[in-house]
Amino acid sequence: MPAPDDHTAAAGPSPRLAFLGPAGTFTEQAARSLAPKLAPKLATGQQASGDQKPSVALEPCSTVTVALDLVRSGEVAGAVVPIENSVEGSVPVTLDELATGDPLVIAAEATVPIQFSLIARPGTTLEAITLVGTHPHAAAQTRKWVASNLPQARVVHTNSTAAAGAGIADGTATWDAAITSPLAADHYQLQTLAQGIEDNASAETRFVLVTRPGAPASPTGADKTSLVAFIRTDHPGLLLELLEEFALRGVNLSRIESRPTGAGLGRYCFSIDCEGHIAEARVGEALMGLHRTCDDVRFLGSYPRADGVRTEVEKGTGDGDFREAESWLASLRNGD
Numbered sequence: 001m002p003a004p005d006d007h008t009a010a011a012g013p014s015p016r017l018a019f020l021g022p023a024g025t026f027t028e029q030a031a032r033s034l035a036p037k038l039a040p041k042l043a044t045g046q047q048a049s050g051d052q053k054p055s056v057a058l059e060p061c062s063t064v065t066v067a068l069d070l071v072r073s074g075e076v077a078g079a080v081v082p083i084e085n086s087v088e089g090s091v092p093v094t095l096d097e098l099a100t101g102d103p104l105v106i107a108a109e110a111t112v113p114i115q116f117s118l119i120a121r122p123g124t125t126l127e128a129i130t131l132v133g134t135h136p137h138a139a140a141q142t143r144k145w146v147a148s149n150l151p152q153a154r155v156v157h158t159n160s161t162a163a164a165g166a167g168i169a170d171g172t173a174t175w176d177a178a179i180t181s182p183l184a185a186d187h188y189q190l191q192t193l194a195q196g197i198e199d200n201a202s203a204e205t206r207f208v209l210v211t212r213p214g215a216p217a218s219p220t221g222a223d224k225t226s227l228v229a230f231i232r233t234d235h236p237g238l239l240l241e242l243l244e245e246f247a248l249r250g251v252n253l254s255r256i257e258s259r260p261t262g263a264g265l266g267r268y269c270f271s272i273d274c275e276g277h278i279a280e281a282r283v284g285e286a287l288m289g290l291h292r293t294c295d296d297v298r299f300l301g302s303y304p305r306a307d308g309v310r311t312e313v314e315k316g317t318g319d320g321d322f323r324e325a326e327s328w329l330a331s332l333r334n335g336d
């Protein structure tokens with residue numbers, strides 16, 4: 001179990017929220033914004049009147065796997081982990097952890113704009129840097145800047161961006177500089193050698209709040225549903241059939257990607273986000289269709305979209321349309 005940082009620790013009965021740490025990760029920023037969703041009454045870090053502790057205690061973890069295992073074992077109420085970056089794509093470890101092991105669900109999502117800084121011990125010059133530490137997603141998002149400004153340097157991957165900064169601060173790092181969030185420089189008392197070094201200035205990462213399974217929050221009209229479909233047998237048109245379950249019911253997909261199941265070469269599952277809530281008929285019917293035709297469907301939660309964009313319900317696919325069609329069918333069956 002990682003030691004909580006002093007700025008995040010809290011004693012007593014506060015619910016605990018794990019996140020990919022250490023302090024200063026982008027995930028910590030997301031965890032702070034998602035914490036109120038775990039304990040809706042009080043926000044993280046907000047001191048209640050008198051001596052009361054912050055409502056949610058943030059628990060930095062060394063990896064996504066460690067954070068999610070703490071949720072599975074019940075040691076924490078939830079975990080915030082990165083799932084998708086607008087430049088580098090999905091975070092495979094998160095998709096795979098959610099697709100396997102004891103079931104977990106997504107309760108909420110948040111997006112964080114991503115800007116990177118190059119940080120090092122005070123006095124370090126760009127010319128002196130031969131090794132740079134950072135998270136693989138951050139390395140991919142700063143590749144061009146590093147090639148132009150640190151052509152002599154090699155990049156080594158760390159568990160998170162802040163872990164690379166922490167390593168320099170505590171003297172355990174083999175690297176001379178770290179690519180981190182701008183906040184990490186202050187936290188680890190390192191010097192910012194360059195800021196805004198991201199190759200794409202509008203990059204953002206989506207983070208999810210993961211909990212043990214429970215009833216999803218009520219529909220808001222601007223929701224997303226996540227699931228993993230494990231196919232039965234590979235055959236021509238399989239992906240088309242899967243997509244048809246959604247298309248026929250007017251359900252728009254916001255993400256679909258195949259991931260290996262680990263059972264052998266060519267054995268894949270599909271990780272899917274679609275617009276809408278499982279409580280809505282068209283989404284429920286699409287899931288039932290998948291349930292009938294797939295080997296297994298893992299429901300990963302229905303939760304409000306971070307961007308608040310309301311789902312456009314196509315004509316003929318609203319809950320009322322499904323109800324009307326059902327009563328029409330019943331009347332035919334009853335001979336009315």
Ligand SMILES: O=C(O)C(=O)C[C@]1(C(=O)O)C=C[C@@H](O)C=C1
Pocket residue numbers: 020024025026027028082085091114135137138159160161162181205
């Ligand atoms: O290392 C961090 O600071 C993280 O929060 C992880 C993470 C990621 O997994 O993509 C988050 C956002 C950035 O894209 C880089 C790294």
